[in-house]
Amino acid sequence: xxxxxxxxxxxxxxxxxxxxxxxxxxxxxxxxxxxxxxxxxxxxxxxxxxxxxxxxxxxxxxxxxxxxxxxxxxxxxxxxxxxxxxxxxxxxxxxxxxxxxxxxxxxxxxxxxx
Amino acid sequence: xxxxxxxxxxxxxxxxxxxxxxxxxxxxxxxxxxxxxxxxxxxxxxxxxxxxxxxxxxxxxxxxxxxxxxxxxxxxxxxxxxxxxxxxxxxxxxxxxxxxxxxxxxxxxxxx
Numbered sequence: 001x002x003x004x005x006x007x008x009x010x011x012x013x014x015x016x017x018x019x020x021x022x023x024x025x026x027x028x029x030x031x032x033x034x035x036x037x038x039x040x041x042x043x044x045x046x047x048x049x050x051x052x053x054x055x056x057x058x059x060x061x062x063x064x065x066x067x068x069x070x071x072x073x074x075x076x077x078x079x080x081x082x083x084x085x086x087x088x089x090x091x092x093x094x095x096x097x098x099x100x101x102x103x104x105x106x107x108x109x110x111x112x113x114x
Numbered sequence: 115x116x117x118x119x120x121x122x123x124x125x126x127x128x129x130x131x132x133x134x135x136x137x138x139x140x141x142x143x144x145x146x147x148x149x150x151x152x153x154x155x156x157x158x159x160x161x162x163x164x165x166x167x168x169x170x171x172x173x174x175x176x177x178x179x180x181x182x183x184x185x186x187x188x189x190x191x192x193x194x195x196x197x198x199x200x201x202x203x204x205x206x207x208x209x210x211x212x213x214x215x216x217x218x219x220x221x222x223x224x225x226x
Contacts, residue, residue: 004157033213042201042216043158058213090157092214101207102148103214105157 003027004106006091011111013078013085021076021109023091030095032074033103036060037088049074078111086113118202123221126196132189134220136202139183144206147178148214149187151198151222158201158216161187192224 004025013019023032031050035043035058045058049068063082068074074093078085088110092103119137126132138147148163162169162176164185169176175188189196201219205212 006157035213040218042218043214045213048213088155092157101146101205101212102160102163104160108155108157110155 004091004093004104006089006106006109008109009107011109013111013113015113016080018077018079019085019111021078021089021091021111023074023076023106025072025074025091025093025106027093027104028071028095029093029104030071031093032068033092033094034058034064034066034074034076035090035092037090037108043090046076085111087111118204118217120200120202120217120220122218123223125223125225126189126192128193128224128226129191132192132196132222132224134187134189134200134202134222135184136187137184138202138204141182141204142206145204146207147176147182147185148203148205149174149176150201150203150214150216151196152201152219153195153198161200192222194224194226196222197224198222 007022033048034046037043044060046064047066049055052071055068065077090108091106094103146163146165149161150158152158161173164176178185199219199221201216
């Protein structure tokens with residue numbers, strides 16, 4: 001089945017530790033995105049990548065880093081510099097030939113900092 | 115991207131049609147109307163999008179007024195599994211690479 005997978009579903013980390021969230025897609029999409037969602041709020045864009053080996057900062061990139069070495073993978077690292085990392089993290093992709101602007105989301109990773 | 119206004123919550127009986135309104139009075143000529151929904155603790159799910167003509171797919175229908183200042187998402191036969199927050203988003207097509215701006219949406223509760 002085609003789709004977007006994120007792992008793990010739940011993640012716990014100690015304060016001061018870096019942690020990497022996985023996002024993989026087999027939709028052959030060019031663009032990939034990372035969003036953050038806090039309780040009762042909408043999504044905020046962290047980083048996005050329109051093509052392999054290229055990525056751009058979103059609205060709240062501070063304390064995060066990404067890489068895009070392969071078309072199907074866009075991992076997000078939450079660094080110790082991120083002041084409030086506890087949140088629900090969502091990965092998305094777009095780039096279907098018929099609808100490049102339609103973003104499809106993964107199931108999300110809920111990160112809790114202890 | 116144009117701002118949208120949606121009611122914070124709606125209820126619907128199972129098996130009935132759910133009609134979710136959205137106002138987007140400042141929409142520009144090149145902006146599309148997108149609908150997503152998010153079931154609790156899951157990623158948002160794309161439903162449908164349109165420019166000015168009414169659209170229908172296996173999930174829903176989208177009715178856009180002639181002046182394009184408002185639209186309605188119709189779930190023809192709502193089920194309990196349709197309980198979710200529904201987001202109406204207006205944005206221009208950019209060929210990919212831009213964010214989706216989610217507002218607070220409409221919490222639809224489908225009941226027996």
